[in-house]
Amino acid sequence: MIVISNLHVLVDGKAILRGLDLTINPGEVHAIMGPNGAGKSTLSHVLAGRDGYEVTEGSISYFGKDLLAMEPEERAREGLFLAFQYPVEIPGVANATFLKAAVNAVRRHRGMAELDAMDFLKSAKAKMKALKMDQKFLQRAVNVGFSGGEKKRNEIFQMAMLEPRFAVLDETDSGLDIDALRIVSDGVNSLRGPDRSILMITHYQRLLDYVKPDIVHVLAQGRIVRSGGPELALELEEHGYGDIAQPAA
């Protein structure tokens, strides 16, 4: 279970999250929607442990552990995965090298034997096939020269390899073509299970047609201002954020 309570976060001295509460149970899929600049990516970065975000109040409990006390790599090894809104390009490091290092870091942490090159390739190729990714991407430098959609698909490929228990997808649907959206959604759905939690940040109802969320939240002015079932997304699609996202008088 992931419990975020009363989270306050400053970025560059500016209050971005202001008392955010959110609880996600194992097996649940939550969606967060909200206007540009509301703080959705900020939340995802704070969850992943990025520098430059000052938590001034509140806590995040991650399966009973104090998430905020953990290093980013420790969080990842404990099964937290962030699919970046803007995946980083790493010239000179092959996708395979990067991912093998990641998979083995996680396996070591879990007390599992490291994968050798053969086993890694076998597993990687199977997952790529499911995501209809060309195997050439393994030898290419991480995200370098990838199209927007290819980068997003690569994030989902990494997620499939790392088998997280809490996945945060920050606008993974943006930039995907219609077919890619379906493929990526299938990838996310195949990860669903009673022990896994998923938090999807999105602007579009369409993704939620493919990956049915249990709960939809609206993040505005730094907190969750409304939560509801999947029908909330439909309502937002129709009426926009309107009153819900307006600063309280």
Add this chain to the structure above:
Amino acid sequence: MATSPSRRPDAMAANTAIAQAAPQLAGYAALRGRLPGAALPWLGAAREGNIERFAAAGFPSHRLEAWKFTRLSGLADAAPAEGAPEPSTLPAFESIPTAHRLVFVNGRFRGDLSDLGHLPGNVAVIDLAQALAGDDAGWLEPFLAEPFEDRARSLAALNGARADHGLAIRLGAGAVIDPVHIVFAADASAGSFALHPRTVIVAEDGASASVLISHVGRGDGAYWSNPVVQARVGQHAVLRLYKHQDEGAVAHHTAFTSVDLAGHGCFHAATLGLGGQLARDEIAVRLGGPDAECRLGAASLARGRQLLDATWRLSHDHRGGNSSQLFKSVADDMGHVVFQGAVNVAVDAQKTDAQQLCRHLLLSDQAAADTKPELEILADDVKCSHGATIGDLDPASLFYFQARGIGIDQARALLVAAHLREPLDQIEAEPIRNFLLAALGRALGHQVEDASA
């Protein structure tokens, strides 16, 4: 009274220079009669001429523009002049199994460690002493008799006098050899000594060669390696010349390489600089005919108190030349990296395309990097560019690794390797590329995989 205030210091400097040069002159005099090709009058005269040039110039001072960032005083004060003794143990070195291999240990050609295999037709790869003992040594004269006049290249002049070992590679028109691995190994446990290897490479018109030169030192003696390489690349010929500089930890390495390209000739070079207390790698390339191509790359890793200097000079003398320079470095601890890249475009060298890029990574507060691009362009219809950066590892990249569970140390190591490997990834000769990537991996303490596999 017209007394110059600077006169006394100048006189003192001159005295110091004489004092520093004296052991070298004595060292040369003691060896003179036993140097390779001692029976050849033209060679004897050339050696005498070059020792005089060295005597007049002494060790290059940092007041020379070309030595602005690299102080040789530590070497000059104590430069060994004796030839190397027999090795007490054979220094360990790696080699390329599929290569034609020539090995020198402590300045001695080692037939037992060399394996030239089956040389293709019209190709000679030969120990210098042997080449000079033969009947047709005359083709070497233009190289071995070269006078090194430039005061900033006085160490090449000293090699011009000493040239106590080395080799010659000669490819007839259209001949091909790939790869050749030359190993200059030093067992430094024997103390301090000087090595002055000379390599001559000639690729006649249409020939093609890939050559790797390794300088490997083991043991903690303060030896000095002062190699000179001269190459001539004929029309439509291709020379790929790679270097693996892994000298001993307290060794000095001062190398001078000069290359002359004929029209449509092509020279590709890449250097992996790892070893030495101080290593200077100077390369001068003349694009001496139309439409010649030159590509220089280097990756330097300076740690501890190492100083690694790469000084390149490209002369575009004819039209249509194409050159690129890519220099990547990492300086950690108190390491210091120097890059000087000069490009001269002569007035007739229209349609020249010359690119230069230098990227230093500084991993500690006490590490340092200097960059000096120098562009002198006399032609008007050219495309020339240069860029230089100095920086730390990118925090966004580091976070991306961490967010995938990769620890910060491994993340840094992978990013450092990624930074340095770029010039090595450009090596066309696959066995040499893999060899150098593996050497980089050993230096960084982890595997660097061949991305093109």
